[in-house]
Amino acid sequence: MTIKKRTISIIIILLAVISLFLLKIKSGFIPIPIWLRHSINLIVAPKNLYKPIVFDKFHFWEKGFTNTYLLKPKYLDSYDISIFSERGDLPVNFKFKGSIRVDFFEKGNLISQGVLNSIVNALYANNDMKHYKKISLGEFKVPLKGKYVKDISVKLTVLEPDEKLKKYEDSIKLYIAVSSVP
Numbered sequence: 239m240t241i242k243k244r245t246i247s248i249i250i251i252l253l254a255v256i257s258l259f260l261l262k263i264k265s266g267f268i269p270i271p272i273w274l275r276h277s278i279n280l281i282v283a284p285k286n287l288y289k290p291i292v293f294d295k296f297h298f299w300e301k302g303f304t305n306t307y308l309l310k311p312k313y314l315d316s317y318d319i320s321i322f323s324e325r326g327d328l329p330v331n332f333k334f335k336g337s338i339r340v341d342f343f344e345k346g347n348l349i350s351q352g353v354l355n356s357i358v359n360a361l362y363a364n365n366d367m368k369h370y371k372k373i374s375l376g377e378f379k380v381p382l383k384g385k386y387v388k389d390i391s392v393k394l395t396v397l398e399p400d401e402k403l404k405k406y407e408d409s410i411k412l413y414i415a416v417s418s419v420p
Contacts, residue, residue: 284313286312287313287416288415288416288418289415290322290413290414290415291309291310291311291312291317291414291415292307292309292392292412292413292414292415293322293411293412293413293414294307294411294412295411295412296394296410296411296412297396297407298321298336298338298396298399298400298403298410299336299396299399299400299401299402299403299404299407300396300399301396301397301398301399302395302396303395303396303399304393304394304395304396305393305394305412306391306392306393306394307391307392307393307394307414308389308390308391309380309390309391309392309414311380311390313380313416314380315379315380315416315417316377316378316379316416316417317377317378317379317380317414317415317416317417318358318359318372318374318376318377318413318414318415318416318417318418318419319340319354319374319375319376319377319378319392319394319412319413319414320372320373320374320375320412320413320414320415321334321372321373321375321403321410321411321412321413322371322372322410322411322412322413323363323369323370323371323372323406323409323410324409324410324411325409326363326364326366326369326370326371327363327369327406327409328369328370328371328373328406328410329368329369329370330360330362330367330368330369330370332357332370332373332402333357334355334356334357334373334375334400335398335400335402336355336396336397336398336399336400336403337353337354337355337396337397337398338353338354338355338375338394338395338396338397339351339352339353339394339395339397340352340353340354340376340378340392340393340394341392341393341395342378342390342391342392343390343391343392343393344389344390345389350378352376353397354375354376355375355398356375357373357374357375358374358375358376358377359374359419360372360373360374361373361374361418372413374417374419377417392414394412
């Protein structure tokens with residue numbers, strides 16, 4: 239075998255090993271911290287990375303309103319729980335005044351709880367710095383509690399309603415998807 243053929247063979251084998259390693263990293267077989275996975279997903283974003291795993295009408299303005307959602311995360315990553323405006327008409331001076339209890343379950347067993355009561359980050363509406371399209375109220379990481387969970391659900395309960403959101407009732411949705419914030 240000549241030096242040129244040997245060099246080409248080594249390069250092909252090296253590329254195959256690197257490709258296999260990257261595939262295993264993306265699919266979750268190698269234990270990599272979520273922050274690093276999130277960074278990798280932001281740099282090499284799959285086409286459906288930001289497709290929501292929950293997109294549903296939710297009554298943020300109704301005290302006691304509760305709904306439970308089965309989560310089917312495709313990626314081990316950080317996820318946002320957000321208010322999404324289909325019209326992109328939430329004003330930039332909007333402040334969330336409610337509180338929502340968040341209960342996470344694995345196979346029906348409570349594994350984590352929290353309360354969402356303020357805006358964590360926001361995404362402007364397209365070409366409009368006066369309105370938001372999405373307002374994130376909180377974040378969670380998959381896997382939850384340091385282990386991979388397949389049968390996870392989240393129960394959201396409005397403890398204190400934000401009655402200002404009633405005005406946007408026909409355009410806002412609960413939106414849970416991979417976080418777009420590094």
